Amino acid sequence: xxxxxxxxxxxxxxxxxxxxxxxxxxxxxxxxxxxxxxxxxxxxxxxxxxxxxxxxxxxxxxxxxxxxxxxxxxxxxxxxxxxxxxxxxxxxxxxxxxxxxxxxxxxxxxxxxxxxxxxxxxxxxxxxxxxxxxxxxxxxxxxxxxxxxxxxxxxxxxxxxxxxxxxxxxxxxxxxxxxxxxxxxxxxxxxxxxxxxxxxxxx
Numbered sequence: 001x002x003x004x005x006x007x008x009x010x011x012x013x014x015x016x017x018x019x020x021x022x023x024x025x026x027x028x029x030x031x032x033x034x035x036x037x038x039x040x041x042x043x044x045x046x047x048x049x050x051x052x053x054x055x056x057x058x059x060x061x062x063x064x065x066x067x068x069x070x071x072x073x074x075x076x077x078x079x080x081x082x083x084x085x086x087x088x089x090x091x092x093x094x095x096x097x098x099x100x101x102x103x104x105x106x107x108x109x110x111x112x113x114x115x116x117x118x119x120x121x122x123x124x125x126x127x128x129x130x131x132x133x134x135x136x137x138x139x140x141x142x143x144x145x146x147x148x149x150x151x152x153x154x155x156x157x158x159x160x161x162x163x164x165x166x167x168x169x170x171x172x173x174x175x176x177x178x179x180x181x182x183x184x185x186x187x188x189x190x191x192x193x194x195x196x197x198x199x200x201x202x203x
Contacts, residue, residue: 024057031057065142070188071134071164079125080148087118087138088145092130096180105186108170111179119143132164132183163188 035050046054071093092113112130116138117123125131137143153159162185170180 021061024061028054028057065137065139067137067142068191069135070191071132071166071183073132073162073164074125074127074149074153075131075159075162076127076151077131077153077159078127078150081123081125082146082148083117083119083121083123084144084146085119086141086143087116088143089116089136089138090114090123090133092125092133093181093183094129094131105184106167107164107183107185109164109181109183111181161193163191 031050031054035046036044071091090113091111093109094112096108096110109132113133118138125133135143135145151157151159153161164183164185167182167184170182
């Protein structure tokens with residue numbers, strides 16, 4: 001259930017709605033278990049009568065709008081993102097190397113993507129191209145995004161996830177069309193990620 005909690009928390013962004021989502025998922029599980037018990041474990045399609053209460057619960061499961069995944073990096077990784085549902089505001093940055101204003105937890109970055117993507121839509125990021133990004137669900141029906149990340153995060157392999165927030169903007173006298181910002185690494189208090197072991201076919 002911890003994985004479902006993480007999914008629901010991202011979709012709704014609130015502890016109150018998380019509790020409602022947990023209750024809905026538990027009830028769906030109960031209804032499925034009751035239906036399957038009638039057939040003594042033998043595979044069997046559900047009837048319309050059995051589907052009806054489950055469908056009624058599913059109709060209540062809607063993604064919240066404007067839910068945010070904070071700005072974060074993908075060190076040495078590539079990501080293919082598919083917007084499956086709704087719309088998402090994407091802002092992506094590249095760190096500026098050898099910048100005198102970068103020190104400690106502070107970094108200078110250049111904005112390279114600032115757009116709203118509406119499903120169906122596919123985008124990508126690379127180690128040196130848009131590697132830091134922030135996703136904000138649309139203000140109408142929220143969103144659902146599928147990420148294919150290679151290689152995966154691995155703190156032991158130097159691929160830990162770092163979160164950032166924008167502190168200030170910087171004037172770029174050499175190129176006024178480039179937007180530069182000062183970022184600070186931090187640990188967000190209102191965002192949780194719960195990892196789940198992959199149990200599918202060996203890749």
